[in-house]
Amino acid sequence: MNNINDILDKLKLSKFRNSFHLKEKDKLYVKEKGIEEIRKHAYNFITTRLAPSYIPNDGKQTPTKNHPVFIAEHATATCCRSCLYKWHKIPKNRKLTEVEINYIVDLIMEFIKREMEN
Numbered sequence: 001m002n003n004i005n006d007i008l009d010k011l012k013l014s015k016f017r018n019s020f021h022l023k024e025k026d027k028l029y030v031k032e033k034g035i036e037e038i039r040k041h042a043y044n045f046i047t048t049r050l051a052p053s054y055i056p057n058d059g060k061q062t063p064t065k066n067h068p069v070f071i072a073e074h075a076t077a078t079c080c081r082s083c084l085y086k087w088h089k090i091p092k093n094r095k096l097t098e099v100e101i102n103y104i105v106d107l108i109m110e111f112i113k114r115e116m117e118n
């Protein structure tokens with residue numbers, strides 16, 4: 001796992017990762033729900049879609065739109081276990097720990113907060 005600010009800077013250099021940004025309707029949704037509620041959504045998505053040791057549709061479990069957290073997952077390379085391994089060195093084929101889940105949620109929320117300032 002990396003320092004959140006360092007990895008966000010690194011991700012920005014990837015043309016693919018840097019192509020994901022919140023749209024106006026996503027920002028509106030974040031404002032309506034509030035940042036604490038969005039954090040709960042992120043925690044839920046990560047624990048159900050990313051944390052299990054075996055995920056039958058790994059690599060395809062995260063849509064590219066329709067929720068700010070989904071967009072943030074692609075932008076931060078926390079969309080699937082392959083990306084988690086490649087970018088964050090979190091091993092595949094085992095359950096994520098609570099520390100790893102919190103790291104991922106922190107990363108997603110930091111991305112969203114930065115997007116909201118733009």
Ligand SMILES: [Zn+2]
Nearest residue numbers: 059079080083
């Ligand atoms: Zn992925």
